[in-house]
Amino acid sequence: MLNPRASQQSLRTHPPVLLDTTLRDGEQSPGLYFTSDEKILIARQLDMLGVGVIEAGIPSMGPAEQHVLAQLVRSGLAAEILSWNRLVEADIAASLACGVRHVHVSIPTSPTHIDLKLGKNRAWILDRIKRVVGPAVEQGAIISFGAEDASRTDPEFLREVFATAVESGASRVRYADTLGVLTPDRAAAVVSYLAGCLPVPIDFHGHDDFGMATANAVAAWKAGAQMVSCSLLGLGERAGNTPLEEFVGALHFIEGYYGTFDFIALKQLCEEVGKICRRPIPPQKPIIGSDIFxxxxxxxxxxxxxxxxxxxxxxxxxxxxxxxxxxxxxxxxxxxxxxxxxxxxxxxxxxxxxxxxxxxxxxxxxxxxxxxxxxxxxxxxxxxxxx
CATH class of the missing domain: 1.10.238 (Recoverin; domain 1)
Known part of the structure; x- marks a missing residue:
């Protein structure tokens, strides 16, 4: 049973670290892709905006993806360059081979995924974490561990999954609302519960299937998430991810954070990405739409x-x-x-x-x-x- 922490923990004194996943989850929008040059251009602009972590791609996809990730690692950006991987040894080896040290690994944790997609059980998930995360850390990887479909996972099992990952050496964990089924109150409750159990930062990764990604992200941050995954224009699979421009706008103009954020540069980057993707920005798009004033x-x-x-x-x-x-x-x-x-x-x-x-x-x-x-x-x- 969820047991949210005391109310004072919802009063955050620092804004969350921004993790932008435009170049990974955003690129997984059906029919969308970025060239290597476009990835480097977008990453540099995100870095200039102050984004703390750039989830830049999936090395296991092959040499072209590995090459651009290697370029980004060597480019001297202040942002952490993060790769995305399945909880598979070969994926992690591919990340390390192209110079990436910040490695995100992901495995499904909900009954729907464990039973129907993987054909495994809970014990197999926990054993897999122990077998893969520890050796990866020994090889020099800094592990971000993600639970896919966390929002349809029993909270007690999820706590056990995250605790096992942390004990195995993970430096932070990602709570993925993969199908966007959370509401702000539920997001706050589960993040508060997990924050009270775990000694590492929580990254909240929301999807917008029911139009609540931004609200859920704000609620998760107030409840204890120290990092929030976003994407430019909310790009991502199905209805997309938490839009970076909306989340930063909400925290700046409503909550009073990110005081020096360059919203004009953000709008210009969103417009550039919209052109690259051939997806015009809707006139009434919050923060950056042409008609909102x-x-x-x-x-x-x-x-x-x-x-x-x-x-x-x-x-x-x-x-x-x-x-x-x-x-x-x-x-x-x-x-x-x-x-x-x-x-x-x-x-x-x-x-x-x-x-x-x-x-x-x-x-x-x-x-x-x-x-x-x-x-x-x-x-x-x-x-x-x-x-």
């Missing part, structure tokens, strides 16, 4: 014109955004008067009422209206006068 609603615009903080938590310029007032069905008097003023024109209340009534009537009949053109025609044809 666009406003139409009359109530919102009226508030913004009086004080921007009424409907914008932070200035758009911090994240490379730009405020824009949009004329439309839900516009109010303040927006119409303000936009007319930008043209050095003044409208009286009757003129504004006439314009709004006309545009709403036309929108009830027709899609795709060019409201800006209609507004300019209105201004030129009415009794507006220069201010």
């Amino acid at each position: 666009h406003h139409e609603s009359g109530i919102h615009v009226d508030g913004l014109l009086k004080a921007s903080e009424t409907y914008e938590l932070f200035p758009p310029e911090i994240v490379g955004g730009q405020r824009k007032l949009i004329l439309g069905k839900h516009s109010g008097r303040a927006a119409v008067r303000y936009l007319a003023g930008l043209e050095s024109l003044t409208l009286d209340d009757e003129q504004i009422t006439t314009f709004l009534a006309d545009i709403r009537a036309r929108m009830a009949r027709e899609q795709g209206l060019d409201v800006n053109r209609i507004f300019k025609e209105f201004l030129s044809g009415r009794c507006a006068h220069k201010t």
